[in-house]
Amino acid sequence: MPDFRLNDEHEALRQTVREFAVDVVAPVIGDYYERHAFPYEIVRQMGKMGLFGLPFAEEYGGMGGDYLALCLTLEELARVDSSVAITLEAAISLGAMPIYRFGTEEQKREWLPKLTSGENLAAFGLTEPGFGSDAGGTATRAYLDESTNEWVINGSKAFITNSGTDITALVTVTAVTGETPDGRKEISAIIVPSGTPGFTVAPGYSKVGWCASDTHELTFDDVRVPAGNLLGQRGRGFAQFLRTLDEGRVAIAALSVGLAQGCVDESVKYAKQRHAFGHPIGDFQAIQFKIADMEMRAHTARLAYYDAASRLVAGENVKRAAAITKLYASEAAVANAREATQIHGGYGFMNEFPVGRFWRDSKILEIGEGTSEVQRMIIARELGM
Amino acid sequence: MKIVVLVKQVPDSGAERNLRSDDNTVDRGSANNVINEMDEYAIEEALSIQEKHGGEVVVLTMGPSGATESIRKALSMGPDSAVHVADDALHGSCAVATSKVLAAAIGQLDADLIICGAESTDGRVQVMPHMIAERLGIAALTGARKLTVDGSTLTIERQTEEGYEVVTASTPAVVSVWDTINEPRYPSFKGIMAAKKKPLETKSLADLGVDASEVGFDGATSTVVEHSKRPPRQAGNKVADSGDGGVQLVQYLSSEKFV
Ligand SMILES: Cc1cc2nc3c(=O)[nH]c(=O)nc-3n(C[C@H](O)[C@H](O)[C@H](O)COP(=O)(O)OP(=O)(O)OC[C@H]3O[C@@H](n4cnc5c(N)ncnc54)[C@H](O)[C@@H]3O)c2cc1C
Ligand SMILES: Cc1cc2nc3c(=O)[nH]c(=O)nc-3n(C[C@H](O)[C@H](O)[C@H](O)COP(=O)(O)OP(=O)(O)OC[C@H]3O[C@@H](n4cnc5c(N)ncnc54)[C@H](O)[C@@H]3O)c2cc1C
Numbered sequence: 203m204p205d206f207r208l209n210d211e212h213e214a215l216r217q218t219v220r221e222f223a224v225d226v227v228a229p230v231i232g233d234y235y236e237r238h239a240f241p242y243e244i245v246r247q248m249g250k251m252g253l254f255g256l257p258f259a260e261e262y263g264g265m266g267g268d269y270l271a272l273c274l275t276l277e278e279l280a281r282v283d284s285s286v287a288i289t290l291e292a293a294i295s296l297g298a299m300p301i302y303r304f305g306t307e308e309q310k311r312e313w314l315p316k317l318t319s320g321e322n323l324a325a326f327g328l329t330e331p332g333f334g335s336d337a338g339g340t341a342t343r344a345y346l347d348e349s350t351n352e353w354v355i356n357g358s359k360a361f362i363t364n365s366g367t368d369i370t371a372l373v374t375v376t377a378v379t380g381e382t383p384d385g386r387k388e389i390s391a392i393i394v395p396s397g398t399p400g401f402t403v404a405p406g407y408s409k410v411g412w413c414a415s416d417t418h419e420l421t422f423d424d425v426r427v428p429a430g431n432l433l434g435q436r437g438r439g440f441a442q443f444l445r446t447l448d449e450g451r452v453a454i455a456a457l458s459v460g461l462a463q464g465c466v467d468e469s470v471k472y473a474k475q476r477h478a479f480g481h482p483i484g485d486f487q488a489i490q491f492k493i494a495d496m497e498m499r500a501h502t503a504r505l506a507y508y509d510a511a512s513r514l515v516a517g518e519n520v521k522r523a524a525a526i527t528k529l530y531a532s533e534a535a536v537a538n539a540r541e542a543t544q545i546h547g548g549y550g551f552m553n554e555f556p557v558g559r560f561w562r563d564s565k566i567l568e569i570g571e572g573t574s575e576v577q578r579m580i581i582a583r584e585l586g587m
Numbered sequence: 588m589k590i591v592v593l594v595k596q597v598p599d600s601g602a603e604r605n606l607r608s609d610d611n612t613v614d615r616g617s618a619n620n621v622i623n624e625m626d627e628y629a630i631e632e633a634l635s636i637q638e639k640h641g642g643e644v645v646v647l648t649m650g651p652s653g654a655t656e657s658i659r660k661a662l663s664m665g666p667d668s669a670v671h672v673a674d675d676a677l678h679g680s681c682a683v684a685t686s687k688v689l690a691a692a693i694g695q696l697d698a699d700l701i702i703c704g705a706e707s708t709d710g711r712v713q714v715m716p717h718m719i720a721e722r723l724g725i726a727a728l729t730g731a732r733k734l735t736v737d738g739s740t741l742t743i744e745r746q747t748e749e750g751y752e753v754v755t756a757s758t759p760a761v762v763s764v765w766d767t768i769n770e771p772r773y774p775s776f777k778g779i780m781a782a783k784k785k786p787l788e789t790k791s792l793a794d795l796g797v798d799a800s801e802v803g804f805d806g807a808t809s810t811v812v813e814h815s816k817r818p819p820r821q822a823g824n825k826v827a828d829s830g831d832g833g834v835q836l837v838q839y840l841s842s843e844k845f846v
Contacts, residue, residue, distance in 0.1 A: 214663065214779045222773050252775030265776040 249320020280460025297324030625704025
């Protein structure tokens, strides 16, 4: 019998993060969001709680938890705010995890303790101005200068989360490092420490949502890093990021569920207190049914990510489960955000209410870490088409 | 240094709380029970002293069997072990009896320092630290907003309405703290996992050598005989200002003897 109830430790973690999100994040995040400012103080406290080390082994400063622990944390953070949640998601799934999985012992010892403590953030640069869904098309190139034993990188990356904060330590970038015997691009991943000469971080984008998260375009102009900064095997970059993205999708699904549930929370509260025609609007069946549908979507999306996360923990291939949960949960989040805004009427269009923020933060969930179209392609492919 | 932190489980003060209709005690069965808020500050203070000076931190709770949940949560913040005093005969205990039981349990622990909250959110009697110190014959430094440990000398800033007083004592002593003293940590996942494996000893009254007749309803120095709900708030008086609003306000305030 499948059992979707959480064990005591996971439940205690969920409650702890819930308390943190409600007591520490909720009161101040709207202000950061308005100012498009990165919430360093919140990130510092999340680091103190060990959140950045959740799924990593204790020998690298981690908490020894599993991927489900991370997902529950992301859900509870995103239930209150998505900028904070994506900062953690990207720092772990995209930043530290590739080093943890594919790095040499030396790279792990050098970087992981700073990342798992939250003292530093790492980013992952895959997308380029010209290539997103088709990330294998990457135009960024790197060659090994044998005279100095250094990689020399040229190119650019677009929309890279956590890449330009004061505490960003490195960006792992994918680049073409040659040609495979069958004539295709050989792609490798290389660690580029922040501040390396020739590595420029453009000013932050003006974004529609996730306004308190950090996103930049990056350019690499004859950037030189030691040969030892190659992450994993040469030519394995493509396979590595596919694995990274499969996992990351489960995390994005959890984050989406959080947003979807936050929409329910806010709508129930508002529907009880807002009156129209002499009644709380929650008395109207039209409003009740919207909220019932929202709760249904959040609940089923949660079950889908619990399933994918427990398969991940069990070591199963989750390509199909991850695509399904990411697709379903992100669409649930967008639908819930739209309805929650509607239930709030004109106030829903005002930034002072959280639902306006939820609405702006929801759309990216159908785009980042693989668009909905890409998820459908993956599911169809898994069905043999 | 061995530090004992007193942790009480109380009904969540953010939710509706009730007294039981049968025996007028706090309804702990239907409530969402949590760690008494002030006690989280006591735990944090003990942990930060331990981080600086080493030693051991033990959580001590007197309460029904369901209090283990709060004890595990306390342990997940970092203390080393816990003692839970649970006994059916304790139900209905008054403050005097509670202090007797806690003092007996502390006596078996050989503590250098006992830290507790300045008050609980349910009983709110604010007497536990004084009573325990009296029973143990040691100093009570109460209402601290700051605590410093220097060898065996304890110094607190005792919060008062006007400011603070500096009070010192030597160990062993009881210190009670307000929520101005620190910012309690959130448990980490490692802490949550570790809490499951930490020693939690349950003690009965017999283990403490306290006679059942001295506690509970039998030993209560005072007993609640009746209770009723606070009456709902009355609608306020509205003063419509048609030139004499100020006069009306003053008349009201003086009739209520506010001015
Ligand atoms: C705020 C933010 C943060 C981000 N953070 C990161 C990060 O940290 N690291 C990183 O590497 N990237 C990051 N990204 C990039 C993100 O992953 C990409 O935007 C996403 O993968 C889509 O790529 P694209 O923007 O190039 O869109 P395109 O690939 O150009 O897609 C445009 C449209 O065409 C559709 N489409 C493309 N190909 C097909 C097809 N074969 N069949 C059907 N439809 C198709 C897409 O679904 C989409 O609707 C971030 C993006 C944003 C906005
Ligand atoms: C409705 C009601 C009726 C009551 N009736 C009576 C009565 O008739 N007669 C009477 O004498 N008292 C009565 N009490 C008081 C009750 O017995 C006390 O609440 C109890 O003894 C503990 O005192 P306190 O929590 O208020 O202590 P406080 O002095 O306010 O608590 C200070 C600190 O002491 C510690 N502490 C307190 N209790 C414990 C515990 N059980 N385990 C571990 N640490 C603890 C905590 O660190 C706490 O922060 C009543 C209380 C209520 C709510």
